[in-house]
Amino acid sequence: MSDEQTLAVEVVGIEQVTPLIKHFKLAPVGGGALPVFSGGSHIIVVMRGERVHKNPYSLLGSPSELDTYEIGVRRMEESRGGSHFMHDRVVVGSRLEIAHPVNLFGLDKIARKHVLIAGGIGITPFLAQLEDLHGGSVPYELHYSVRSHEHAAFLERLRRREGDRLHMYYDSEGQLIPFETLLADQPLGTHVYVCGPAGMIKHVIATAQSCGWPDSHIHWEQFSAPPVGDAFEVFLARSNLTVHVPPDQSLLESIEAAGVEVPYLCRGGVCGFCHTRVLELDGELVHNDHFLSDADKAKGKSIMPCVSRAQCKRLVLDL
Amino acid sequence: MLVTGIKSKPVYAPLQADTRGRYHLMLGMGVGAAPLLRVIAEMRSAAAQSLKQTRVLYVPDTGGGAGIDEFRAAAVADVRLFDGTPALLEKFRATLSESLMGTRLYVAGPESFIGLVMKIALEFNLNKDEIRAEECGTLARRIYCIHCRATTEQVRTNIVRCVGCARWLLVRDHYSRRLAAYMGVMVDAEAPGELPPVKEVFL
Numbered sequence: 001m002s003d004e005q006t007l008a009v010e011v012v013g014i015e016q017v018t019p020l021i022k023h024f025k026l027a028p029v030g031g032g033a034l035p036v037f038s039g040g041s042h043i044i045v046v047m048r049g050e051r052v053h054k055n056p057y058s059l060l061g062s063p064s065e066l067d068t069y070e071i072g073v074r075r076m077e078e079s080r081g082g083s084h085f086m087h088d089r090v091v092v093g094s095r096l097e098i099a100h101p102v103n104l105f106g107l108d109k110i111a112r113k114h115v116l117i118a119g120g121i122g123i124t125p126f127l128a129q130l131e132d133l134h135g136g137s138v139p140y141e142l143h144y145s146v147r148s149h150e151h152a153a154f155l156e157r158l159r160r161r162e163g164d165r166l167h168m169y170y171d172s173e174g175q176l177i178p179f180e181t182l183l184a185d186q187p188l189g190t191h192v193y194v195c196g197p198a199g200m201i202k203h204v205i206a207t208a209q210s211c212g213w214p215d216s217h218i219h220w221e222q223f224s225a226p227p228v229g230d231a232f233e234v235f236l237a238r239s240n241l242t243v244h245v246p247p248d249q250s251l252l253e254s255i256e257a258a259g260v261e262v263p264y265l266c267r268g269g270v271c272g273f274c275h276t277r278v279l280e281l282d283g284e285l286v287h288n289d290h291f292l293s294d295a296d297k298a299k300g301k302s303i304m305p306c307v308s309r310a311q312c313k314r315l316v317l318d319l
Numbered sequence: 320m321l322v323t324g325i326k327s328k329p330v331y332a333p334l335q336a337d338t339r340g341r342y343h344l345m346l347g348m349g350v351g352a353a354p355l356l357r358v359i360a361e362m363r364s365a366a367a368q369s370l371k372q373t374r375v376l377y378v379p380d381t382g383g384g385a386g387i388d389e390f391r392a393a394a395v396a397d398v399r400l401f402d403g404t405p406a407l408l409e410k411f412r413a414t415l416s417e418s419l420m421g422t423r424l425y426v427a428g429p430e431s432f433i434g435l436v437m438k439i440a441l442e443f444n445l446n447k448d449e450i451r452a453e454e455c456g457t458l459a460r461r462i463y464c465i466h467c468r469a470t471t472e473q474v475r476t477n478i479v480r481c482v483g484c485a486r487w488l489l490v491r492d493h494y495s496r497r498l499a500a501y502m503g504v505m506v507d508a509e510a511p512g513e514l515p516p517v518k519e520v521f522l
Binding site: 108110111112183184185186187188189190209211212213214215216217 | 339340341342415418419420421422423443444445446447448449
């Protein structure tokens with residue numbers, strides 16, 4: 001994705017909705033309408049601080065209102081800088097660049113029922129999906145789990161509109177989503193969607209499968225932040241360039257900083273767009289993506305540079 | 320006018336038990352009993368408890384079919400026999416409306432039978448990973464007339480006269496899952512009365 005494809009936006013509203021989550025409203029610089037999107041879409045926000053950060057955030061506003069985009073950003077304790085930038089440096093009037101919306105977490109259009117499961121900041125893609133579901137004829141229910149009452153972001157908005165379709169669970173009160181009973185008793189043609197912490201997603205997938213759900217009815221989204229790792233060197237064969245990857249910078253970011261473009265959509269290990277061929281390797285790949293199968297990861301012939309790294313002396317990529 | 324080599328023509332594979340499912344619904348017609356009995360035997364050795372959650376809906380039809388005793392002997396308790404496909408489909412629809420996620424569908428019989436079952440399964444949003452189908456028996460087709468929308472059943476020839484509008488239709492491989500039928504297109508529109516040789520091809 002090149003810079004010409006980004007849109008310039010201005011921050012027109014910021015609200016601290018929980019101790020950790022800020023809600024941002026972004027309007028196009030110079031007015032006009034933003035590109036259309038469907039519920040579940042995300043944008044990449046480009047932040048130019050000391051370093052460039054490009055983070056994916058789900059759009060949480062209504063797909064029918066295109067004068068502003070809304071995103072929710074959780075302050076990550078172990079941030080590599082992106083969420084801290086959004087929380088500490090961005091103010092009303094700040095200008096940012098964003099990439100066009102992409103949907104990797106859309107609703108199944110012919111489902112007979114939708115079961116939505118959110119953990120914490122994982123509520124954001126559902127807020128836009130609910131705009132599509134609300135007032136439709138397909139039944140749905142939302143199960144939303146948060147740490148405690150003060151961490152329940154966007155709760156008033158949800159309560160007002162969803163009524164008894166909203167089921168709240170507070171960790172602080174020992175309330176857990178009853179995954180087994182929930183998934184064992186759904187009518188044929190139901191789809192389940194989960195967005196939240198990695199453990200929750202894994203648990204929902206495993207429980208659904210043990211209840212006999214086929215994979216085509218299980219949907220999940222989790223954007224991984226690129227984990228910190230050891231520094232290593234990568235040689236880009238087609239560009240004839242050697243690039244140093246420091247511990248706190250991703251492989252993709254390092255390659256981009258060297259002036260080589262790699263196609264991407266999510267930068268979170270989900271979409272598969274940055275899939276790159278590994279030509280030579282004298283160590284181990286550290287796969288952190290959700291795209292490659294376990295078998296492909298074991299083969300070591302390809303890597304998703306947005307979140308994955310290597311522990312090696314020499315890595316050669318087909319770039 | 321492309322007749323063959325069309326991707327919408329369904330592809331079938333031999334039935335196999337999918338023991339990841341919790342409930343197993345089997346539908347068969349005529350010689351379709353044999354593949355179903357084969358899956359049941361497979362389940363009995365791999366995951367016998369699955370048989371308690373197995374239901375069979377079956378149309379014996381003439382020639383090569385099985386009886387209720389053969390299913391009972393295979394240790395499936397819930398077997399229902401039907402006089403014809405419409406009665407089976409009615410029961411099938413009622414069963415799906417009460418079924419839960421975790422159900423797997425096994426269909427065995429002539430393609431026209433499979434198509435009618437699939438059409439209903441589609442309405443309940445069953446996906447490819449929930450349905451297995453094995454084709455056996457006649458290849459006779461259901462033909463949907465794209466001109467008058469009538470469906471001609473049991474078509475064995477490459478060209479057929481439409482039961483609705485009496486046009487001569489060329490039978491294509493273009494298949495509609497929603498209609499459970501192959502498309503029939505008027506064959507002599509350019510030169511009325513000039514028909515290519517009519518051959519029996521779907522036996």
